Every structure is written in structure tokens, then in C-alpha cells.
Amino acid sequence: MKLYFRYLSIHVKSQMQYKTSFFMTVLGQFITSLSAFLSIYFLMSRFYTVKDFSYNEVLLCFATVLMAFSLAECFARGFDTFSGMIGNGEFDRIMVRPRNEIFQVLASRIELTRAGRFLQAVIVFIYAIPTSGITWTFGKILTLMLMIISGMVIFSGLFLIYAALCFFTTEGLEFMNIFTDGGREFGRYPLSIYGEEILKFFTYVVPLALFQYYPLLYLTGRSENIMYMFFPVIGFLFILPCYFIWRIGVRHYKSTGS
Amino acid sequence: MIELKNISKTFKVARRNAGFREALGALFRRNYTYIQALRDISFTIKDGEMVGYIGPNGAGKSSTIKIMSGILYPDSGECIIDGLVPYRNRREHVRNIGVVFGQRSQLWWDVPVIDSLELLKDIYDIDERVYKNNLEELVELLNLGEIIRTPARQLSFGQRMRCEIAASFFHNPRILFLDEPTIGLDAVSKIAVREFIKKMNREKKTTVILTTHDMQDIEAIAERILLIGRGQILYDGSLSELKTRNSKKKTITLEYDGSGRFSPCDGIALVSRVDGHAVFEVDTSVVSVQEAIKVISQYADIKDLSVTGASIDEIVVSLYEELKI
Amino acid sequence: MKKYISFFRIRFINGLQYRIAAYAGVATQFAWGFMEILIFKAFYKENPHGFPMEFSQLASYVWLQQAFLALFMLWMYDNDIFLSITSGNVAYELARPLDLYNMWFTKNLAVRLSRAVLRCVPVLAVAVLLPEPYGIAPPVSLFGFFMFIISMILAFLCLVALSMLVYISAFYTLSPMGVRMVAATLTEFLTGSIIPLPFFPEKIVKIISFTPFAFMQNIPFRIYSGNIAGSEMLWGILMQLFWVIALVSAGRLWMARAVKKVVVQGG
Numbered sequence: 053m054k055l056y057f058r059y060l061s062i063h064v065k066s067q068m069q070y071k072t073s074f075f076m077t078v079l080g081q082f083i084t085s086l087s088a089f090l091s092i093y094f095l096m097s098r099f100y101t102v103k104d105f106s107y108n109e110v111l112l113c114f115a116t117v118l119m120a121f122s123l124a125e126c127f128a129r130g131f132d133t134f135s136g137m138i139g140n141g142e143f144d145r146i147m148v149r150p151r152n153e154i155f156q157v158l159a160s161r162i163e164l165t166r167a168g169r170f171l172q173a174v175i176v177f178i179y180a181i182p183t184s185g186i187t188w189t190f191g192k193i194l195t196l197m198l199m200i201i202s203g204m205v206i207f208s209g210l211f212l213i214y215a216a217l218c219f220f221t222t223e224g225l226e227f228m229n230i231f232t233d234g235g236r237e238f239g240r241y242p243l244s245i246y247g248e249e250i251l252k253f254f255t256y257v258v259p260l261a262l263f264q265y266y267p268l269l270y271l272t273g274r275s276e277n278i279m280y281m282f283f284p285v286i287g288f289l290f291i292l293p294c295y296f297i298w299r300i301g302v303r304h305y306k307s308t309g310s
Numbered sequence: 311m312i313e314l315k316n317i318s319k320t321f322k323v324a325r326r327n328a329g330f331r332e333a334l335g336a337l338f339r340r341n342y343t344y345i346q347a348l349r350d351i352s353f354t355i356k357d358g359e360m361v362g363y364i365g366p367n368g369a370g371k372s373s374t375i376k377i378m379s380g381i382l383y384p385d386s387g388e389c390i391i392d393g394l395v396p397y398r399n400r401r402e403h404v405r406n407i408g409v410v411f412g413q414r415s416q417l418w419w420d421v422p423v424i425d426s427l428e429l430l431k432d433i434y435d436i437d438e439r440v441y442k443n444n445l446e447e448l449v450e451l452l453n454l455g456e457i458i459r460t461p462a463r464q465l466s467f468g469q470r471m472r473c474e475i476a477a478s479f480f481h482n483p484r485i486l487f488l489d490e491p492t493i494g495l496d497a498v499s500k501i502a503v504r505e506f507i508k509k510m511n512r513e514k515k516t517t518v519i520l521t522t523h524d525m526q527d528i529e530a531i532a533e534r535i536l537l538i539g540r541g542q543i544l545y546d547g548s549l550s551e552l553k554t555r556n557s558k559k560k561t562i563t564l565e566y567d568g569s570g571r572f573s574p575c576d577g578i579a580l581v582s583r584v585d586g587h588a589v590f591e592v593d594t595s596v597v598s599v600q601e602a603i604k605v606i607s608q609y610a611d612i613k614d615l616s617v618t619g620a621s622i623d624e625i626v627v628s629l630y631e632e633l634k635i
Numbered sequence: 636m637k638k639y640i641s642f643f644r645i646r647f648i649n650g651l652q653y654r655i656a657a658y659a660g661v662a663t664q665f666a667w668g669f670m671e672i673l674i675f676k677a678f679y680k681e682n683p684h685g686f687p688m689e690f691s692q693l694a695s696y697v698w699l700q701q702a703f704l705a706l707f708m709l710w711m712y713d714n715d716i717f718l719s720i721t722s723g724n725v726a727y728e729l730a731r732p733l734d735l736y737n738m739w740f741t742k743n744l745a746v747r748l749s750r751a752v753l754r755c756v757p758v759l760a761v762a763v764l765l766p767e768p769y770g771i772a773p774p775v776s777l778f779g780f781f782m783f784i785i786s787m788i789l790a791f792l793c794l795v796a797l798s799m800l801v802y803i804s805a806f807y808t809l810s811p812m813g814v815r816m817v818a819a820t821l822t823e824f825l826t827g828s829i830i831p832l833p834f835f836p837e838k839i840v841k842i843i844s845f846t847p848f849a850f851m852q853n854i855p856f857r858i859y860s861g862n863i864a865g866s867e868m869l870w871g872i873l874m875q876l877f878w879v880i881a882l883v884s885a886g887r888l889w890m891a892r893a894v895k896k897v898v899v900q901g902g
Binding site: 058059065066070140141144145148149151152308 | 376382397418420428429
Binding site for chain 1: 817834836
């Protein structure tokens with residue numbers, strides 16, 4: 053929407069005011085994801101495979117999760133930092149405007165510094181895609197794109213849940229990090245390496261595996277099951293319960309004040 | 311038109327205890343106290359009225375404003391503003407109101423003010439022509455010409471406040487909620503803001519509801535006062551009536567020579583006395599000012615003397631005392 | 636000296652107030668430790684011989700890291716210090732009869748220590764109860780444990796001295812966000828927080844051992860589990876001592892110059 057672009061241009065202008073800080077933050081982000089990459093590199097060069105996944109396959113997995121997360125962080129950052137928004141009255145201000153609250157929260161923070169991680173993901177993809185030994189048919193390319201988009205949606209959904217929980221309490225919400233940052237860090241490797249139970253959890257409860265693991269099986273040819281290609285789409289549905297929790301949160305906020 | 315009928319609101323507040331054992335207990339069992347913020351509040355405000363909404367802190371002012379803005383649900387009662395229920399038809403209702411929070415800014419910090427205004431234009435879907443007209447008018451009235459292209463971060467507090475107020479008028483709201491709009495402003499800016507608000511009310515018939523502790527604001531802008539205390543409306547009437555009601559007290563300020571030993575006298579109370587400077591409070595229902603001066607001059611050689619009526623602040627304080635809030 | 640002790644005490648007790656948040660955070664840390672161990676387990680299954688340490692030693696490392704996170708994570712900055720520098724309020728702090736470097740250093744020690752004390756007990760309690768080799772093993776020997784404590788203290792001092800350098804850098808930039816981030820991310824990786832240094836290729840570890848990064852939590856955690864012992868251990872501790880002295884001296888010198896700049900410019 054045109055309104056969103058206006059917000060975007062304000063964000064760009066505003067962040068460009070602090071050029072050095074901007075680039076330093078991008079650099080910092082890049083270094084973080086670089087360390088994550090290097091940790092994979094060091095470990096894989098020692099062990100060569102993990103649970104039958106080769107180095108390249110792990111890289112694909114890593115890059116997908118990283119890209120999905122950086123996109124989610126860039127656009128849904130408003131929810132990630134929502135506790136501040138309630139605290140300083142910004143959310144009240146949002147409620148006094150004639151626009152959808154979710155839209156306003158999304159538009160209130162667009163952090164382009166997340167490009168650091170995004171860049172890292174791009175670089176890894178550039179290396180991993182050609183060397184993976186996968187024949188990139190149209191279907192496979194589509195799968196990869198769906199994986200990334202679905203990942204972005206799922207991470208954003210997790211941010212949304214965090215924000216919704218902020219309506220009830222601002223303390224003790226650290227555990228959400230397990231799923232957001234944790235999802236990013238432990239999602240470096242295909243989720244099957246953690247064992248059956250964990251894989252099940254990340255399939256049915258927090259559906260990270262729907263965009264990271266099952267389609268990967270299809271991509272790498274371990275499975276011919278075409279249905280796996282559509283698992284990321286099922287992952288989109290995750291946003292529904294998240295939205296539901298958000299609405300409950302807003303209702304609670306409206307009945308108890310701040 | 312704003313109509314509130316029997317609005318009540320109770321808050322459940324968790325009690326936090328100090329001490330390790332209580333904090334541990336709090337993990338399992340929360341102690342709550344119930345605070346009744348609003349008790350059966352009713353009032354009506356007609357279009358174009360300018361109302362001062364005053365009361366001690368914690369009396370329920372901000373809760374009422376939140377209900378009227380649509381941010382808070384009341385527990386019971388009815389609130390209808392221009393035919394809409396604010397907290398049910400949030401987006402529609404909010405299009406017609408403007409809110410200024412004295413301590414929090416709605417302008418973007420790092421970009422020129424004009425960019426924030428353009429963003430507001432899109433948020434409120436203001437027609438291009440209307441926007442340009444308003445812009446011209448507001449820039450002129452509030453003298454914003456030079457500062458409109460500066461980032462908010464670089465403006466002085468007074469300049470920023472003027473922009474804030476301008477920003478809240480852009481979408482031609484029918485009702486304006488002002489919360490401490492002049493707090494921290496220098497005298498010149500305060501006057502400019504007050505004049506501006508009055509002008510907007512005259513020309514556009516904007517209903518203004520002013521919440522403030524600054525009584526000069528009230529005196530300048532509001533004709534009607536709503537006083538809320540302990541969750542109830544304790545006074546609803548005109549400002550002038552309030553003044554005459556409490557004009558029994560007069561203050562005599564005096565410079566004198568002499569020992570300055572004053573004996574107590576009915577209706578005359580010595581408020582302070584320091585080195586030849588004394589202040590008395592005279593209850594004119596007991597003794598007239600003339601008599602009071604006569605009595606005082608028995609005890610001291612009066613060098614200089616002035617008589618003043620109670621200031622609006624004093625009137626309000628004594629009203630609070632009278633109503634025990 | 637007495638001033639600093641009482642200053643420390645105040646900050647420490649203050650930090651202990653944040654109990655509820657601390658206990659909620661413990662669950663998070665436990666989950667992180669758990670997942671990390673699972674990653675390594677998967678690799679261990681691939682090739683136990685490729686593992687540069689015993690699995691139980693690794694588990695101890697992970698749990699010690701989670702328990703003492705507050706002591707060694709550079710990113711837990713004291714935001715107040717940054718704020719006071721960027722807003723110029725540091726001028727008021729300079730007006731007090733306390734040495735600024737010592738004051739901030741003490742403050743950091745106290746805050747981090749109070750956070751660590753709150754978190755380490757529950758994390759360690761759970762880690763002790765886990766079945767071998769996933770849990771934390773008891774210390775290898777009494778002497779080793781004693782050396783572990785000494786090494787921990789040195790590593791902690793080293794980290795705080797490093798963080799002081801980051802704070803001082805804020806005197807020179809308008810917005811310290813970037814430097815903070817880069818410093819934190821580099822430190823995290825190079826000190827072995829992401830994966831322990833023994834898993835790094837040898838050449839890289841050699842390079843890192845010329846920096847203070849190799850001598851922070853890397854040393855004490857490995858002393859504890861017996862991964863480092865004997866002369867290697869003594870060397871490690873000596874290097875730690877060296878780096879603490881080096882970083883503190885560098886910090887003090889740099890701060891003196893930065894403060895001069897502030898005073899001359901008038902904040």
C-alpha cells in the first residue's frame with residue numbers, strides 16, 4: 053500500500069541520518085551470521101556429515117533459515133520490540149489512529165540493518181546452490197522460494213505471539229527467544245538431528261520443520277514425495293493462531309488499561 | 311456531542327511485595343487489590359464547548375479520556391460520541407478526534423517535521439487540497455514557516471509543541487483531547503498555544519477537552535470545569551461560578567516597620583512573616599478587608615500593602631480540601 | 636578502596652532484586668544448553684574420534700557457559716554508561732570523588748555478578764541432576780577446582796576490562812550502537828561461546844591465542860573438566876593474568892585521554 057511506502061521512506065531517511073552507526077550495525081549483523089556459518093564450517097570440516105546430511109545440504113538449510121529470519125526481523129521488528137511500545141505509550145498513539153493496529157505496528161519499525169544477515173544468506177546461497185548437486189527444476193526452485201517465504205511468515209508469527217504476550221506481562225517473556233533466536237540458531241541444521249521428539253515438536257507445535265526440514269528432504273532428493281513441496285504453504289496457516297492470540301491480547305489491553 | 315452515562319471502571323492491580331519470601335510466594339499466588347477508578351460518571355459535552363477536566367492525580371482523569379478515545383472499555387455504563395461508541399467503532403471514531411499528549415510526541419524524531427505531516431496526511435486520508443489549506447493556515451497561525459523543514463530532534467521544546475498541536479489539527483477533528491499541552495513551555499509559547507486553541511474553537515467549532523494541572527491554561531481556555539475526584543464528578547459548572555463561590559478569602563500582603571507582633575483575631579490569619587514582610591488571609595465573611603487593615607495597622611507601621619483575591623490555584627486547592635480529595 | 640566496596644555492595648544487592656525475571660530466564664537458558672548439547676551429540680555420533688574432548692567434558696562446558704552467562708557475555712552492556720556518555724551526563728560523574736574507570740569497572744562487576752548468582756544456581760542444580768554424560772560432571776580434582784575458581788575470576792576481570800574499552804570508545808562516536816554490536820559479536824565467536832575453541836581448526840586457534848579472546852571463559856571451563864591440566868593450565872592462567880593487566884592499563888590510559896577530550900570540549 054502507498055501508506056506503507058511512505059512509512060518506508062521515512063524509515064530510510066531517518067536511518068540514513070546515522071550512516072556510520074547503520075553500517076556498523078549491518079557489519080555486526082554480518083559478523084554474527086558469519087560466526088554461525090563458520091561454526092558450521094569448522095564442525096563439518098571435522099565431521100563431514102551429520103545424520104547423513106552433507107555440508108552443502110546443511111548450508112542450504114542454514115541459508116534458508118537465515119534469510120527467512122532476516123526478512124522477518126526486518127519487517128516485523130515492530131512486534132519484536134513491542135514491549136517498549138506499550139511501555140512508552142506508542143501503542144496508545146497507534147490506537148488513536150484510524151488504521152489497522154497490526155499494520156501500524158509493522159510499519160512503525162522497518163529495520164534495514166538486518167541486511168547484514170540477509171547478505172550473509174545470499175552469499176551462502178551463491179555458494180551452496182550450484183555445488184549442492186541438486187538439479188534445479190522449476191519445482192525445486194519454487195520449493196526453495198516457498199521455504200523462505202514460509203519461514204518469514206512463521207518467524208513473524210512468533211514475533212506476533214511475543215507481542216501479544218506483552219499485553220499480559222512484560223516480564224519473563226525471555227523464553228520466547230527459544231523459538232525465535234533459538235529457531236534461527238538451531239535451525240542451522242536440519243531439525244532431524246535433534247531427535248524424533250524435537251522434530252515432532254517443531255512440526256506440530258512451532259512448525260519450523262514445515263519450512264526447513266520436510267521440503268529440504270524433497271529438494272535434496274531424499275524423498276520423492278511431492279507433498280513435501282507444499283508443506284511450507286501449510287506453514288502459512290501458523291499465522292492464524294498467532295493472530296488470534298494477538299486479538300485476545302488487544303482485548304485484554306483495552307479492558308485493563310496500561 | 312459527547313455523552314457519558316453511568317460509566318464505571320475498576321482496575322485489578324497486583325500487589326508487589328518487597329522481601330524475598332513474598333516475592334517467591336508471588337510466583338504462585340498473586341495478591342490483588344481492586345481500585346475503582348471511575349464510579350458512575352455522567353456528563354454531556356456539546357459541540358464546540360471548551361471544557362477543563364481537572365482533578366488530583368489518580369482521580370480517574372486519564373481513564374475517562376481513554377474511554378472517550380476508545381482505548382479502554384468501561385465496566386458498565388454508556389459512552390456515545392457523535393453517534394458512535396468509541397471503543398466499539400475504534401477506527402471510525404478515531405478519525406474524528408485529535409489527541410495531544412504533552413509529554414509524548416507523535417512526530418518522527420529524525421526527519422523534517424513536514425515529512426511527519428505528510429505521513430499523517432496519508433494515515434488520515436486527508437484530501438490533498440484540504441491538506442494544503444490546513445498546512446498554510448496552521449503554518450501561519452503557529453508561526454511554523456522556518457521550522458517545518460527541520461527534524462524534530464533539532465527543535466526547541468516550544469517549537470516542537472507548536473508542531474505537535476498543528477499536527478493534531480490537520481485532519482480537522484471535531485473533538486480535541488489535550489493532555490498537559492503547555493507543560494514545560496516558556497511563557498510566550500504558552501500564550502501562543504492558548505490563543506491558537508481558542509481560535510480553532512471559534513472558527514472550526516472544535517470541541518476541546520483540556521486535562522491539565524496548569525490553572526492558567528484553564529483560565530485562558532475553558533469556560534466549563536469538570537472536577538473529578540476519587541472516581542466521581544464532584545463539580546460540573548462554569549469557571550466564573552467557581553471563582554465567585556470561593557471568593558470569600560482575600561490575601562493581604564504587607565511591608566511593615568516595627569516589631570510585627572500580631573495578636574490573633576477572628577477572620578484574620580497570619581500566613582507568613584519574615585523580616586518586615588507579612589502575608590495575611592482574610593475571611594471576608596467574618597471581617598471586611600477594611601476592618602482587617604485597621605486591625606493590622608494597630609500592630610505595625612504599614613509601608614506597603616496589597617490586597618488580592620485568591621488565585622485560581624488556591625481556589626482549586628481549597629475546593630479539593632472542601633471535597634476531601 | 637572502601638568506597639568501591641560499598642559501591643559494589645549497593646549495586647550487587649540492587650541487581651539481586653530482579654528475581655522474577657531471572658527465574659523466568661532460567662528456563663530459556665536451560666533450553667539453549669539442552670539444544671546445544673544435542674547438536675554436539677549428533678556430531679559425536681558421526682565420529683567420536685573426531686571430537687577434541689570427551690563428550691562429558693563438552694557437556695560440562697556448555698552448562699558452565701549457560702550458568703555463568705552473565706559473567707562472560709560481552710553483549711550484556713550497562714546501557715546507563717552509554718547513555719551518560721552520549722548525553723554528556725558523564726560530566727556529573729566526573730565531578731564525584733571517585734575514579735571513573737574504577738567506578739564503572741566496579742559497577743560492571745557488581746551487576747554481572749548479581750545476575751550470574753541469580754541464574755547459576757538453578758541452572759547448575761538442573762545440570763547436576765541430568766544423567767551422564769549430558770549433565771555437568773563433578774570437578775576432576777580439588778586442586779583443579781581451586782585453579783578453576785582462580786581462572787574464572789581472571790577470565791571475568793578480563794571480560795570486564797574488555798567491555799571497558801567498548802565503553803570508552805563511546806566517547807569518540809556519536810552513536811555507539813555499531814561498535815557495541817561488532818565488539819560483542821566478534822568476542823562471542825572468538826572466545827568460544829558459539830563453539831568451544833578446541834573445535835576450531837588448529838591454525839585459527841593459534842592466531843586467536845595471540846589475543847585476549849583465547850583466555851576468557853575458554854580456560855576456566857576447560858580446567859574444570861580436566862581438558863586443560865598441568866603446564867598448559869598454568870600457562871593459561873598466566874596469560875589470563877597478563878591480559879587482565881594489559882587491558883586494564885590500556886583502558887585507564889585511553890580513558891584518561893578520552894576524559895580530557897570531554898573536559899576540553901565541555902561535553
